[in-house]
Structure formats: structure tokens, C-alpha cells
Amino acid sequence: MNQQTEPKIPVFCRHDKMIDPAALVSNPRNPNKHPESQIEILARVIKSQGWRSPIVVSNRSGFIVKGHGRLAAAMLLQAESVPVEFQNYETEASEWADLIADNRIAELSETNQDELKKLMLELRGQSFDLDLTGFTGNDLDAWLKNDLVVAGQERGPTPKDQLEDYEQSTIRQIVLIMDTAEFEEIMVKLETIKKARELDSNTIAAMTAIREYANTCS
Numbered sequence: 001m002n003q004q005t006e007p008k009i010p011v012f013c014r015h016d017k018m019i020d021p022a023a024l025v026s027n028p029r030n031p032n033k034h035p036e037s038q039i040e041i042l043a044r045v046i047k048s049q050g051w052r053s054p055i056v057v058s059n060r061s062g063f064i065v066k067g068h069g070r071l072a073a074a075m076l077l078q079a080e081s082v083p084v085e086f087q088n089y090e091t092e093a094s095e096w097a098d099l100i101a102d103n104r105i106a107e108l109s110e111t112n113q114d115e116l117k118k119l120m121l122e123l124r125g126q127s128f129d130l131d132l133t134g135f136t137g138n139d140l141d142a143w144l145k146n147d148l149v150v151a152g153q154e155r156g157p158t159p160k161d162q163l164e165d166y167e168q169s170t171i172r173q174i175v176l177i178m179d180t181a182e183f184e185e186i187m188v189k190l191e192t193i194k195k196a197r198e199l200d201s202n203t204i205a206a207m208t209a210i211r212e213y214a215n216t217c218s
Contacts, residue, residue, distance in 0.1 A: 008080070010050035015083030021074040024055065024084070027063040029096070032103050034069045043073040045132050054083040058095050065095060066102045 011018070034042075055067030064071060065087065074082045089095040123130060178186070193205040 009046060009077070011083050012050050013052055013054050013083055015051075015054040015085050017084050017086075018081040019084045021071055021079060021082045024057065024071055024082070025063055026068055026071065027061075027065065027099060030064075030068055030099060032068065034072055039069060039072045039076055041131065041134060042069055043076045044129075045134075046070070046073050047077060048129070048132055051083050054085040056085050056087055058089050059086050060089045060095060061092070063095075065089075065099050 053067070053070065055070050056065045057063070058065050071082065089098070120130065120133070123133070187202075189209075190202045190205045193199065193209055194202070197205070197208060199205050199208065
């Protein structure tokens with residue numbers, strides 16, 4: 001009876017050679033750590049989408065420079081081989097710099113949140129597995145619901161609504177900027193006024209002090 005094996009993962013990226021992942025050597029000084037949850041998602045992406053990026057290995061040291069996470073995902077998938085691209089580095093320093101930059105440059109990018117939400121909604125409309133975007137299903141739902149109108153649920157008040165509420169309200173607020181010493185001095189004096197006049201709040205105590213001072217000036 002023939003033993004069933006997992007279908008091979010298709011390769012769509014440029015590479016020099018297909019190599020057994022067990023033969024590859026991770027860089028012992030790699031500062032980037034990949035949690036198990038990330039590797040599980042990456043493995044799902046590779047299994048679904050195929051290999052879109054190779055694992056980069058240095059000809060100088062023989063260590064992996066880019067693709068430590070992809071190697072871990074390949075091991076999880078029990079892949080027989082992975083696409084590898086060999087690159088030259090003139091010095092150890094240039095190799096380390098490329099290793100660090102591989103993750104750091106991506107962290108410096110800025111995401112257009114509106115465009116990202118549109119893409120997510122279009123993928124959801126096509127019944128695409130949203131977990132393959134790198135977001136977990138639960139996190140993605142919570143994120144989308146935060147800013148989008150959901151069936152049976154309305155947006156919070158708009159700035160225009162808040163302005164109308166403010167104009168209709170009889171309550172106003174004054175914000176005073178002061179250092180700690182000034183703040184403590186004012187709080188002590190407000191407490192003194194409250195006790196002397198048997199007042200309930202700092203607001204009433206402050207208004208009492210202001211009115212009495214105004215009267216002495218008139």
C-alpha cells in the first residue's frame with residue numbers, strides 16, 4: 001500500500017537551489033525572535049500561497065541572513081526542501097547590517113489604515129481566509145469593528161455632533177496649566193475655603209474666591 005505524502009509546496013520566487021531545511025544553519029547572533037504563534041501563521045501562508053520569498057544564505061559565513069522565520073515554518077510543515085538564494089557579503093559587518101535591516105526597515109514603514117481596511121473588507125467579501133494576511137481572525141474582527149459601521153451598530157458621535165452638544169450645554173470647562181507647587185497651593189486654599197464656608201465642591205469654592213476678590217477690586 002502506497003504511503004500518502006503531503007503535496008510539495010509550489011515555488012514562485014527566484015532562487016539558486018532547493019535545499020533540505022535541516023542542512024541550513026541559522027545565524028547564532030540573529031537578534032530577531034519568532035514566537036510560535038507567528039511561525040504557525042507563516043506556515044499557513046506558505047502552505048496556501050507557496051514560496052514567495054527565498055531563504056537567503058551568506059556565501060561568506062554559510063549562515064542564514066534572511067528567512068529565519070521561513071526556515072522555522074518549513075520545519076513545522078516538514079518540507080523536504082526550501083528555495084535558497086546565496087548572496088555575497090564583503091565583510092562580517094555588512095552581513096550583520098543586512099540581517100538587522102531585514103526586519104528593521106519593515107518596522108519603519110507607515111500603513112495607510114483606510115486603504116488597509118478597504119483591502120480587508122474586499123478579502124472578506126471574497127471569503128478569503130483573513131488569517132493568511134498575518135492578522136488573527138478575532139483580532140481582525142475587533143480591529144475592523146473599532147472604526148467601521150457594523151450591522152445593527154452605529155458610529156459614535158462625530159465632531160459635528162459633539163460641537164452641537166457643547167453649544168446646547170450650559171456647562172463649560174476651564175483648563176489651567178501650572179506647575180506642581182502652584183497646583184498644591186491652590187488645592188490647599190480651596191480646601192480651606194470649603195471648610196470655612198461649608199461648601200461641597202472645588203468649583204463653588206473657586207467661584208466664591210473669585211467673586212470676593214472681584215468685589216474688593218470694584
